[in-house]
Amino acid sequence: MKKRLVMLLLLLFAAMVIAAGVGAVxxxxxxxxxxxxxxxxxxxxxxxxxxxxxxxxxxxxxxxLPRILLAVIIGSSLAGAGATLQGLFGNPLADPYIMGIxxxxxxGATIAISFKLPSVIPGLSSVPQAAFLASxxxxxxxxxxxxxxxxxxxxxxxxxxxxxxxxxWAVMSFLMMVSGDSLREIMMWLMGSLSNKGYAHVKMAAxxxxxxxxxxxxxxxxxxxxxLGDDEARNLGVDPLPAKRIIVFASSLVTAASxxxxxxxxxxxxxxxxxxxxxxxxxxxxxxxSSIIAGGIFLVLADTIARTLIAPCEIPVGVITALVGAxxxxxxxxxxxx
Amino acid sequence: MDVNSCWDHVGSRMRFAISHALVLAIIIxxxxxxxxxxPVNAKAREVTVIDALGREIKVELPVQSIVSIAPSNTEIxxxxxxxxxxxxxxxxxxxxxxxxxxxxxxxxxxxxxxxVEMSPDLxxxxxxxxxxxxxxLSNLGITVLALDxxxxxxxxxxxxxxxxxxxxxxxxxxxxQELGNEIQDIQSKAAEAVAGEGRPKVFVEIWDDPLMTAGPxxxxxxxxxxxxGENISGDAGMxxxxxxxxxxxxxxxxxxxxxxxxxxxxxxxPAWKHVSAVKTGRIQKxxxxxxxxxxxxxxxxxKELLEIIHPGSLD
Numbered sequence: 001m002k003k004r005l006v007m008l009l010l011l012l013f014a015a016m017v018i019a020a021g022v023g024a025v026x027x028x029x030x031x032x033x034x035x036x037x038x039x040x041x042x043x044x045x046x047x048x049x050x051x052x053x054x055x056x057x058x059x060x061x062x063x064x065l066p067r068i069l070l071a072v073i074i075g076s077s078l079a080g081a082g083a084t085l086q087g088l089f090g091n092p093l094a095d096p097y098i099m100g101i102x103x104x105x106x107x108g109a110t111i112a113i114s115f116k117l118p119s120v121i122p123g124l125s126s127v128p129q130a131a132f133l134a135s136x137x138x139x140x141x142x143x144x145x146x147x148x149x150x151x152x153x154x155x156x157x158x159x160x161x162x163x164x165x166x167x168x169w170a171v172m173s174f175l176m177m178v179s180g181d182s183l184r185e186i187m188m189w190l191m192g193s194l195s196n197k198g199y200a201h202v203k204m205a206a207x208x209x210x211x212x213x214x215x216x217x218x219x220x221x222x223x224x225x226x227x228l229g230d231d232e233a234r235n236l237g238v239d240p241l242p243a244k245r246i247i248v249f250a251s252s253l254v255t256a257a258s259x260x261x262x263x264x265x266x267x268x269x270x271x272x273x274x275x276x277x278x279x280x281x282x283x284x285x286x287x288x289x290s291s292i293i294a295g296g297i298f299l300v301l302a303d304t305i306a307r308t309l310i311a312p313c314e315i316p317v318g319v320i321t322a323l324v325g326a327x328x329x330x331x332x333x334x335x336x337x338x
Numbered sequence: 339m340d341v342n343s344c345w346d347h348v349g350s351r352m353r354f355a356i357s358h359a360l361v362l363a364i365i366i367x368x369x370x371x372x373x374x375x376x377p378v379n380a381k382a383r384e385v386t387v388i389d390a391l392g393r394e395i396k397v398e399l400p401v402q403s404i405v406s407i408a409p410s411n412t413e414i415x416x417x418x419x420x421x422x423x424x425x426x427x428x429x430x431x432x433x434x435x436x437x438x439x440x441x442x443x444x445x446x447x448x449x450x451x452x453x454v455e456m457s458p459d460l461x462x463x464x465x466x467x468x469x470x471x472x473x474x475l476s477n478l479g480i481t482v483l484a485l486d487x488x489x490x491x492x493x494x495x496x497x498x499x500x501x502x503x504x505x506x507x508x509x510x511x512x513x514x515q516e517l518g519n520e521i522q523d524i525q526s527k528a529a530e531a532v533a534g535e536g537r538p539k540v541f542v543e544i545w546d547d548p549l550m551t552a553g554p555x556x557x558x559x560x561x562x563x564x565x566x567g568e569n570i571s572g573d574a575g576m577x578x579x580x581x582x583x584x585x586x587x588x589x590x591x592x593x594x595x596x597x598x599x600x601x602x603x604x605x606x607x608p609a610w611k612h613v614s615a616v617k618t619g620r621i622q623k624x625x626x627x628x629x630x631x632x633x634x635x636x637x638x639x640x641k642e643l644l645e646i647i648h649p650g651s652l653d
Contacts, residue, residue, distance in 0.1 A: 177446070188545060
């Protein structure tokens with residue numbers, strides 16, 4: 001079990017290094033290595049200064065690296081949240097967006113774009129900030145709506161998520177219609193992309209994602225028991241209601257943070273958990289961490305394709321996740337059956 | 339399906355013909371009754387033009403009422419002195435100021451019923467985006483003129499076309515001559531500047547998240563070239579591509595033009611701080627309408643671009 005996780009971590013590291021070396025601008029391998037190693041304390045002393053062009057260092061350290069980190073953060077969150085919600089709802093179609101969080105983020109982004117809201121955090125546009133606030137508000141609304149009936153069943157949760165989600169989409173569509181000018185910008189945001197992002201985005205999302213993922217991994221055992229049914233879980237010492245609340249909260253939090261910095265990137269939260277379930281089995285103590293790592297690997301690689309395939313132009317990464325994800329999923333499915 | 343739509347077509351044609359004949363009969367009867375004894379007016383002149391879709395459009399002159407369903411068309415109509423004849427525009431038609439006071443016929447989607455109710459003598463549309471509206475209105479018997487200029491010269495030609503279709507040939511030729519002279523003047527000044535300073539590399543940021551720019555085939559690309567600059571995304575292969583940030587940094591633009599974000603937003607991005615345009619402060623925000631709307635103000639956009647790309651060359 002440990003061995004598999006370590007292997008996945010090594011794969012993730014390899015994917016990140018490859019992604020740092022590949023891009024629309026060709027940078028010689030020796031320079032990539034020396035730029036990367038030159039940034040590590042102590043090691044840097046042993047790296048000869050090759051008189052590297054400033055632009056190359058900027059491209060690797062300020063353009064590629066934050067983008068790769070963001071891909072890891074978003075990929076891990078979406079895959080982790082997807083695996084959790086599929087288990088919790090016992091529904092293979094559940095994905096991180098099913099609770100309406102993406103609609104909340106989309107509405108927040110739409111408001112920020114069409115009303116040209118000013119930014120609060122320097123170096124970060126108002127769009128991710130508004131998206132994050134709106135998705136947290138949505139999460140709270142879904143939470144209270146689901147609780148309004150007195151007892152919280154998972155079906156009520158799903159239903160209120162869907163209802164809130166469609167309501168917010170309607171509000172958003174109306175806003176888009178009224179503010180015709182910003183229509184294209186909003187559409188582009190909705191498609192999801194990691195283009196032109198910096199460390200400010202990484203810093204904004206990382207704390208929530210880090211915290212949320214830790215909570216999910218800690219709750220993996222409880223999630224296993226919850227999958228057996230409420231009564232079984234109670235007999236085995238887990239109080240179902242608070243456990244479910246914590247799990248829903250943590251997965252919503254990581255989704256909210258990643259959607260607000262990356263837009264709506266589909267397929268990762270659906271495909272990666274299913275693939276990992278076929279590889280490592282349904283035990284969430286192994287499934288969650290491996291989905292989280294594999295989500296990072298998948299999005300890093302997908303984004304590398306997105307930014308190099310038709311260089312100097314880029315493809316929205318959501319297009320690549322779907323194009324690559326679907327056939328890959330079928331491949332895994334077929335191999336599994338054999 | 340095909341046969342059906344074909345019959346629909348014939349049906350609507352016939353209905354149209356019948357209703358037309360009826361209206362005509364009534365008009366003749368009424369006017370006959372009113373103008374007994376008076377000399378009969380010279381019969382209305384009819385012009386035939388070929389629009390951007392290659393269709394033969396017959397327009398009866400004089401054109402009294404026009405509906406414009408694109409901001410660029412509205413600007414052309416007003417520039418030709420037809421402002422008073424415009425009876426309907428879109429929500430996006432914000433120039434000139436008088437256009438904003440006109441009744442609206444739609445935003446992105448056009449309100450067909452409203453346009454039919456207005457029964458304008460002419461609707462001026464844009465070919466590419468509005469094919470279905472053009473088809474619907476034409477089938478309803480409304481005369482629709484489609485414009486679709488792709489180049490600066492094409493814009494001048496479409497002004498000539500509108501002039502011809504509205505009997506404003508003279509105004510159109512005056513306008514295109516004036517604009518043509520201005521373009522020529524800018525062209526020669528730009529050529530002079532290029533001979534002295536070369537072609538500065540220009541990056542146009544249309545949108546920042548994702549990073550989008552103007553590629554080949556856009557007016558922006560053409561205007562930058564005429565104004566003596568080099569669009570660094572001229573090889574993008576698409577009109578409005580998502581563009582690679584690292585390629586922007588590598589090509590190191592000397593001038594950055596934004597249409598959405600402010601210059602300060604660009605300056606605040608850590609990755610951009612070594613870009614020449616950021617170091618020298620040559621970041622300028624422009625009104626996108628004068629860069630993208632195929633109307634008379636493109637020439638103003640061209641002028642502003644020259645001033646930004648080769649400062650002082652206009653004097």
